[in-house]
Amino acid sequence: MKSLYSLGNVLYINVTPHCHGLSLIQCRGPMFHMPKESGYNAITQPIPASEIIRDLTSYLTTKQQPSEICFAGTGDPLLELDTVLAVRESLPATIPIRAHTNGLFEDPEFVAASLANAAFSGLSINLNSASPSVYEKIMFGSHIPPFHNPHDKVLSFAEKAIQRSLNVTFTAVSHPDVDLHAVEELAIQFGAGFKQRSYLI
Numbered sequence: 284m285k286s287l288y289s290l291g292n293v294l295y296i297n298v299t300p301h302c303h304g305l306s307l308i309q310c311r312g313p314m315f316h317m318p319k320e321s322g323y324n325a326i327t328q329p330i331p332a333s334e335i336i337r338d339l340t341s342y343l344t345t346k347q348q349p350s351e352i353c354f355a356g357t358g359d360p361l362l363e364l365d366t367v368l369a370v371r372e373s374l375p376a377t378i379p380i381r382a383h384t385n386g387l388f389e390d391p392e393f394v395a396a397s398l399a400n401a402a403f404s405g406l407s408i409n410l411n412s413a414s415p416s417v418y419e420k421i422m423f424g425s426h427i428p429p430f431h432n433p434h435d436k437v438l439s440f441a442e443k444a445i446q447r448s449l450n451v452t453f454t455a456v457s458h459p460d461v462d463l464h465a466v467e468e469l470a471i472q473f474g475a476g477f478k479q480r481s482y483l484i
Contacts, residue, residue, distance in 0.1 A: 297356030304422035355383035399447035
C-alpha cells in the first residue's frame with residue numbers, strides 16, 4: 284500500500300511527488316526522516332485514484348478506523364486535485380478529512396471551492412514564514428518561484444479557503460531564519476490556527 288501511511292491514529296494518503304517549492308517533509312530539515320513504523324514510502328510518480336481507492340478499501344476493512352484521514356506525503360496532493368476529489372468520494376462520511384498543501388495554485392478560488400464542496404473538514408497550509416523574502420529563501424532557495432509574489436499567493440488561497448468556511452491551519456517549521464511568533468500572529472489575523480513543526484539539522 285504505497286499510497287498509505289499512518290502516524291498515531293491518523294491515516295495519510297500519498298498522492299503525488301510533485302510540489303511547488305519544498306514539500307512539508309523536505310521543509311523539516313536535512314536530518315528529518317519519516318518513522319519507519321509509519322509505513323511511509325516516497326513516491327516518484329502520481330498514484331492513480333483507482334489504486335488509492337483499492338488500498339483504502341483494504342485498509343478500512345482490515346484496520347481500526349482512523350480518527351482522521353489526511354492527504355499529505357511526498358509532494359503537494361492538491362496539485363492532483365481530480366485524484367483527491369475522486370478519492371474523497373470513496374471515504375466514509377463519519378471520518379474527518381484534511382489536506383496538507385503549500386497553497387500555490389494557478390486558480391486558488393477554484394481549489395478552495397472544490398475542497399469546500401467536497402466537505403473537507405480541515406486544511407493545513409505550509410506557510411513557514413510571515414516574511415515574503417524568508418519564505419522564498421526557505422521554499423525555493425536559488426530556484427525561481429512558479430508564481431510572482433508566491434507568499435501573497437499562499438495567503439490569497441488561505442483567505443479564499445477561510446471564506447469557504449474551511450478550518451485552516453498555518454504551519455511553520457522552527458527554521459533558524461523563521462520568526463514563529465510572527466507566523467502565529469499572522470494566523471490570528473487571518474482567523475486561522477497555527478502549528479509549529481520541528482526542524483532537524
